[in-house]
Amino acid sequence: KAGVTQTPRYLIKTRGQQVTLSCSPISGHRSVSWYQQTPGQGLQFLFEYFSETQRNKGNFPGRFSGRQFSNSRSEMNVSTLELGDSALYLCASSLLLDRGTEAFFGQGTRLTVV
Amino acid sequence: SQQGEEDPQALSIQEGENATMNCSYKTSINNLQWYRQNSGRGLVHLILIRSNEREKHSGRLRVTLDTSKKSSSLLITASRAADTASYFCATAPRAYNSGGSNYKLTFGKGTLLTVNP
Numbered sequence: 001k002a003g004v005t006q007t008p009r010y011l012i013k014t015r016g017q018q019v020t021l022s023c024s025p026i027s028g029h030r031s032v033s034w035y036q037q038t039p040g041q042g043l044q045f046l047f048e049y050f051s052e053t054q055r056n057k058g059n060f061p062g063r064f065s066g067r068q069f070s071n072s073r074s075e076m077n078v079s080t081l082e083l084g085d086s087a088l089y090l091c092a093s094s095l096l097l098d099r100g101t102e103a104f105f106g107q108g109t110r111l112t113v114v
Numbered sequence: 115s116q117q118g119e120e121d122p123q124a125l126s127i128q129e130g131e132n133a134t135m136n137c138s139y140k141t142s143i144n145n146l147q148w149y150r151q152n153s154g155r156g157l158v159h160l161i162l163i164r165s166n167e168r169e170k171h172s173g174r175l176r177v178t179l180d181t182s183k184k185s186s187s188l189l190i191t192a193s194r195a196a197d198t199a200s201y202f203c204a205t206a207p208r209a210y211n212s213g214g215s216n217y218k219l220t221f222g223k224g225t226l227l228t229v230n231p
Contacts, residue, residue: 004156033218042201052156056218088154092213092219102147103204103219 002027004093004106012112018079021109025072025093032074034066034105037088046089049074050096081113120203120222127212128230133190135225138183144180144206147219148188151200160188160201165208193229200224 005024013019025032034046047056049068066076072093078085088110092103121136139146145164149157161185163170163179170177176189190197202218 006156009148022221035219035221042223043204045218045220048218058218092157102159102162104159107156108154108156 004104006089006091006106008089008109009107010110010112012060012114013081015081015083015113017081018077019090019111020075020077020090021111023076023091023093024104025073025074025091026104027093029093029095029104030072031094032068032072033092033094034074034076035090035092036060037090037108038086043090056091074098077112085114086111087112102106120201120225121216122225123223124226124228126228127193129193129195131193131229133197133227133229134204134229135188135201135227137186137188137222139186139205139207139220139222140204141157142183142208143181144178144208146186147204147206148175148177148186149202151202151224153199156218159201164178190227193227197212197226198229 007022023045035043037045038044046060047054048056052068063079068074081084082093083095088108090108092105094101094103119138123219124133143165145162146159147162150160151157161175161177174191176183179186202221202224204221
């Protein structure tokens with residue numbers, strides 16, 4: 001079974017630009033979550049999608065947005081990039097079961113804003 | 115905000131020794147998960163323990179959970195150089211349910227484990 005796939009693996013963008021990151025979850029998983037990891041703030045929850053609906057959002061500005069498609073693939077978009085957006089962006093997919101479920105992560109997209 | 119807090123922040127041991135990492139959290143949880151991360155790569159899921167479980171084993175890993183103290187520990191026995199990585203605990207909120215609402219993980223800052231050959 002293929003794991004969670006994130007593309008691209010690395011990105012370099014200029015301040016003010018926008019960027020779109022992609023995540024393909026494990027087949028059959030309908031929940032996709034996004035996390036930002038920085039040395040200063042650690043791993044922080046961005047948002048979670050389930051059946052194309054955003055159900056939960058972390059404490060990030062509106063420049064961060066996302067969506068999920070009918071095949072469960074997800075994209076996140078960051079507009080008007082700032083230097084502080086440089087981070088490793090991780091996507092996780094989950095099956096979601098009653099008694100707890102693991103979240104499986106992709107390798108991440110390393111975004112550098114210059 | 116970070117709910118989980120790992121202790122210690124860094125741990126250096128010799129191959130063959132055991133490594134113990136601790137995690138504390140603040141709110142009621144549905145489950146607690148441990149992850150490993152090698153040098154800025156993705157997170158690898160190690161083990162999940164549910165709130166009604168007290169101990170769980172997987173290979174050389176042993177996880178305990180004490181919900182009264184809101185704490186968990188991860189023990190890696192007979193460590194190897196390949197175990198060198200950062201280890202994170204993550205909690206899923208009690209409000210989570212199978213309908214899927216409010217499913218998000220809150221991570222601690224991690225323990226950096228170095229296993230010297």
